[in-house]
Amino acid sequence: MNVTLRQLEVFRSVALTRNFSRSGQLIGLTQPAVSRCITELEAQLGLKLLNRTTREVELTEAGRKLAARLERVLEELDNTLLDVQGMATERRGRVRVASSPTLSANLMPECIALCRRQWPGLQLTLLDRIQHDVLDSVRSGEVDFGVVIDPGEREDLHCEPILSEPFCLVCPPGHALAQQAQVHWRDLAGESLVLLDHASGSRRLIDRALEAQGVVAENAQDVGHPTTIFRMVEAGLGLSVVPDLALPPEGLNGLAVRPLLPRVDRDIMLVHRRNRALSPLAQAAWELIRDVARQRQADTGG
Template identity: 30%
Template structure:
């Protein structure tokens, strides 16, 4: 059976008229008759009896009628649902993002996405860099936002922007009056940072070890918000990606540029290499790219 044959049968069965069925389906009478004939041949028996004055269903035609209604309704519903997904009238997308991005830049992107596609559900996983990579590989999420991995191993990385670390100091301390700081100035103070295996912590350690030695860690936490509050309370200093600057300042700390030995890393989108994104995930990626351009231009 084909969908075309079932539509032809249903139109005749509901109208009990070939002429009315032709008008409804916009088919010629020979084309309609051929569709019915092919359906009967494929099923092995007559479904309709036709005279010059009337059309009637055979017992087998009566049996097929409710089945045809159900099959065609399911077909039409499936077609409509997929059209809605492709047109982003409905759908869902899952995104994983490292905490420094999830708590700072992602909310604005989600607002722009929701404004454009209000009926698409978004699931956000706020997890460490390495976990983002695992979730993309396991296909638990379609998109991830991470610092650029050292090795991709089946993943595809699309750069969004370079993010340079800034110093975080108490707003009321002597360091806050400076226009910028050197790493030498910063590392003379008790250092507050994220716990391993945070990508921010690992990047800091790797970047300054050769020139400045071991980080003078006095306090460490799993949450950026806790790091910011501890700095604001005068317990020490820190260094975070610039995308976290607004969050640190809202927590009461002061952020300053670092004048030497820049620590920076590319932030970007992660997906499975060679894997076709859903329409919803593609749209989310486009929103994140647009937001990153605004951020790089200084307007984000």
């Protein structure tokens, strides 16, 4: 089958725009050239990919199936070529990293900014996803590696801890617990709690800590993002337990933050597939993120 890369790129553009003229403008071809590429591709495959009328272009079932898988195939090819090129020119190419939301918001921006300053040719692309999806993207090879909370089960993963951080209490300043310099986990008994939902890598650790301390509390709300938690606590819907990294650098105006005793940490880790070695570019990005995290730990005295 003599299918060319140009034919596939033209089909991808037409599938996206549903218009031959706009596709030609995007990829620098005339409308007849776009039409010719599609006709040649259909002839090679032996089936129609598009239904064309004077007004619109519609994908056939075969066209929809090809379009659904083609984007990833072409991106993987692009990544491969960039990686190979990077081996020759050093620090040039793209590295894809997935991380869970609190890490995407509070660790990765510093890493991406430092990468741009140190290695302008290295494009560090972030996929911001819930922990379960981060691990799936690592295992499937969609990304080079991930930044996650300790996943627990890791037989198929190579993990390197880079940062440990404690959980803390967030509560309204007028609450009785806000009057204490330190709060014990047992003090949360009977309280209403607004917590990160079970899609978060932190929730398993919070539930385990509450159980270990014999705390029975009301689960008022499960939410997906710390910002939502803070607004709910402000509204008087309950107290919360969050990891230290979830706190904004400028602090929480209108809310009190107290350390929880005994200290319970969550471990932040870099992970990649156990039997898949990182490319030189990905290894450089891995080390950069590790160094930023460890410097942050040293600066905070953790």
